[in-house]
Amino acid sequence: MVQDSAQQEPPAAPATRARDLLPSVVPALVVGVACSLLLTGVSLAAEELQDVLWQVLPDALGVGRYSVLWMFVVLVTTGIAVGLVVWKVPGHAGPDPATTGLDAPALPPMVLPGLLLASALMLAGGPSLGPENPIIAVNVSLAVWLGARAAPRAPGRGWMVLAEAATIGALFGTPVAAALVISEALAGQRIKGRLWDSLFAPLTAAASGALTATLVSQPSFDLGLPPFGSPGWADLLAALTVAAVGALLGMCAVHALPYVHGAFQRLRHPMLMLPAGGAVLGALAALGGPLTLFKGLDEVAELAADPGGWSAGQFATMTVVKLAALLVATSCGFRGGRIFPAVFVGTALGLCAHALVPGVQPAVGVSAGVLGVLLAITRQGWVSLFVAAALVASPSVLVLLCIASLPAWLLVTGRPQMQLRADGTPVR
Incomplete structure (x- = not known):
């Protein structure tokens, strides 16, 4: 019985050879750095605009920076500005954000400028949303569009995974978050080879994205709360x-x-x-x-x-x-x-x-x-x-x-x- 059950077990998936993984290193590094720089650029531009909206302008007008009146004015104005982008800019700033998640589809290139502009205005104006969904969508779309021209035979899904991993790595300042997201996504799929082989290129992109973000903007999630000893x-x-x-x-x-x-x-x-x-x-x-x-x-x-x-x-x-x-x-x-x-x-x-x-x-x-x-x-x-x-x-x-x-x-x-x-x- 033991021998029969052992014979019925499916054979273990063979590991991918190193020479098959090595060609993915350079594209993954390039995608990682590019995605991180785009995220950093949008974030820095939004921060500059935020300083103007919430410091320079109210000080010049003699209005309290975070008075009720000023918060109301800026948020309504931000809604008008983003509304104009969604209404008039080609592509209408992408799909309805309530229908999107981290796993963004590749959007046509004409959509991306409006989506970036709407995201930057939102980040500066004060609505309670983060940059992750639109920046992932832009990076994924650019990676697929440029990757199809640089390597026409490469599958588009591969570029999407690299860009998503790179952006998540840059957002959190570590490739660990990207590895966890991709592992969770792969859990419901049949993958060829070993899991770590499938993670090799995305993890490379995430590592380069995280390192670039760390060198440029030094993100940190540690809140410095009072130290915690042994749990009881x-x-x-x-x-x-x-x-x-x-x-x-x-x-x-x-x-x-x-x-x-x-x-x-x-x-x-x-x-x-x-x-x-x-x-x-x-x-x-x-x-x-x-x-x-x-x-x-x-x-x-x-x-x-x-x-x-x-x-x-x-x-x-x-x-x-x-x-x-x-x-x-x-x-x-x-x-x-x-x-x-x-x-x-x-x-x-x-x-x-x-x-x-x-x-x-x-x-x-x-x-x-x-x-x-x-x-x-x-x-x-x-x-x-x-x-x-x-x-x-x-x-x-x-x-x-x-x-x-x-x-x-x-x-x-x-x-x-x-x-x-x-x-x-x-x-x-």
Whole structure:
């Protein structure tokens, strides 16, 4: 019986020869550097415009930089500017952002300038979205278009994977995140050869993208929270509870997306949808304060620098407002991604738990909150674990997060995702 069962086992996939992998190194390096430089360039341009909008102009006009009036004016103006791009620029700045995720399709070249412009205006103007989705879409499209001319026989899917891996590596400053995303994508596919052979070229692109970003802009996710020692039973209970609450909170936004998106779609025109979205975001910013503006990464660092600087009620308000702002910005047509704002939501939730129950360590609360919210918003298990762990840079927290991810995953798996089909129904 043992011999028969052994004979029935399929043979192990043969490993790819080194000489077959080596030709992919140079293209992967080139794609990695190019994708990272494009991301960095757009981010730097957006930061310069942000300084003008939120510092130079209000100072020149004698208006408070983050007064309620100025936040409302800038967000509505940003909606008008992005609406003009979506309306008038060829390609209309790409597909509806509520229908896109990290796995972007290759878009026609004529779409890309408008998408880049809309993304830069959004990043500078303050809506609660990050750069990841549109930048990945642009890099993927450019890689496929240029790759088809440089190597016509190479499969287009290969260029797409390289560009996606390179951009994710540049976004997080490490190739580990890209490897986890691609491994998760490959898990549902039949791959030829060994897994590491399939990851070789994407990991090369991600490494070069991450290294380029590190040399140029030095991204860092470590929040510098108070050090965390050996975990105890109370820490495990806190991680389980906060992660579950984060997942449930994120699922509230997921379930609300079709309805909020449908409400904005009834306006039918980008010059109505986006300014209306800007007005709603202005009202939310007035409620939650300036920290609930923008993609949220710098604002997360400000929160973490002083975990006791706000009350539990203030943290709870920022949590709900930022999640609502993420939902509105996604629904009304601003071009952007959802990972970085979700990190802010999880961080504010974790610090709220610490303020309510001082026994909840800030590192445990923040990492568990980010884990739960990201699981609901992205449905990417490995990325959620990676980002949550990277924020606190403590190996002992990773054990708690792995355990806390299990009940949180049960709350989100098989349910609608925060992404819609073209007809407005949620992806599952």
